[in-house]
Amino acid sequence: MGFPTGERYKGTAEQNAHLERTYLRKVQPLNEKGTAIWNGEFGPVYADPRADAEASTINQERYNLLGEQLRIYDKYNIHWSIWLYKDIGLQGMIYTSPDSKWNKTIQPFLEKKNHFWLDCWGRRPSAEPEAALKPLVEWIDKVSPQAKETYPTPWNTERHLLRNVFQTFLAASFADEFAELFRGMNEAELDSLARSFHFEECVQRDGLNEILREHAHARQA
Secondary structure (H helix, E strand, O other), rough: OOOOOOOOOOOOOOHHHHHHHHHHHHHHHHHHHOOOOOEOOOOOOOOOOOOOOHHHHHHHHHHHHHHHHHHHHHHHOOEEEEOOOOEEOOOOOOOOOOOOOOHHHHHHHHHHHHOOOOOOOOOOOOOHHHHHHHHHHHHHHHHOOOHHHHHOOOOOOHHHHHHHHHHHHHHHHHHHHHHHHOOOHHHHHHHHHHOOHHHHOOEEEEHHHHHHHHHHHHHOO
16 A cells, blocks of 8 residues: 555555554464564655656655554554665655756666566556566466465465566666666766765655654653
8 A cells, every 4th residue: 555556545444454454464473472573674655746746645645554554563562663764765764866966867777667667666557567467477377376375475476476577587687787877987976976865965755754753752752
């Protein structure tokens, strides 16, 4: 519910119950062993206003989703750390500016990465990879129904193919092309790229940070 594909979070009783059931399923082995619980990686990704006209509405839905996740974690008194502090604009508490040298340099490659589904995070609908993936999934499920039981078993055939073919094999084949973006840059240009990640140069994700501040204050009250 916190990603570009799949249903959108509306805060319904059914969605909230699903979130809690999912949490309880994942921690069942820990509860059985009586061990401490720490969720070290969670959090929605956020829509880009430059690419999505509904970005403001979508992002508010995802902030609300995050709030519900935190409510569940508080209910069961678990430890957590959100993913993540800083990135290039997908889900970080702060992120590099779209106008930074880093973002401007890699933007054409990011568009290609999104188009070809080279990255799991933030995958958007795209007709070309969908046309390649769908018949392969159908063929594998037909000739090997047991394939979908491959570990990790919560994954279906599509997710296994996305991870192993699109996001590993295909993605790795673009590594040299990505490296070429920086060929010929002098030391000053490389320093400018690095400075894109400096705290003062980054953008605050205000909606996310406000939720985390409110949660921290509520816990201290």
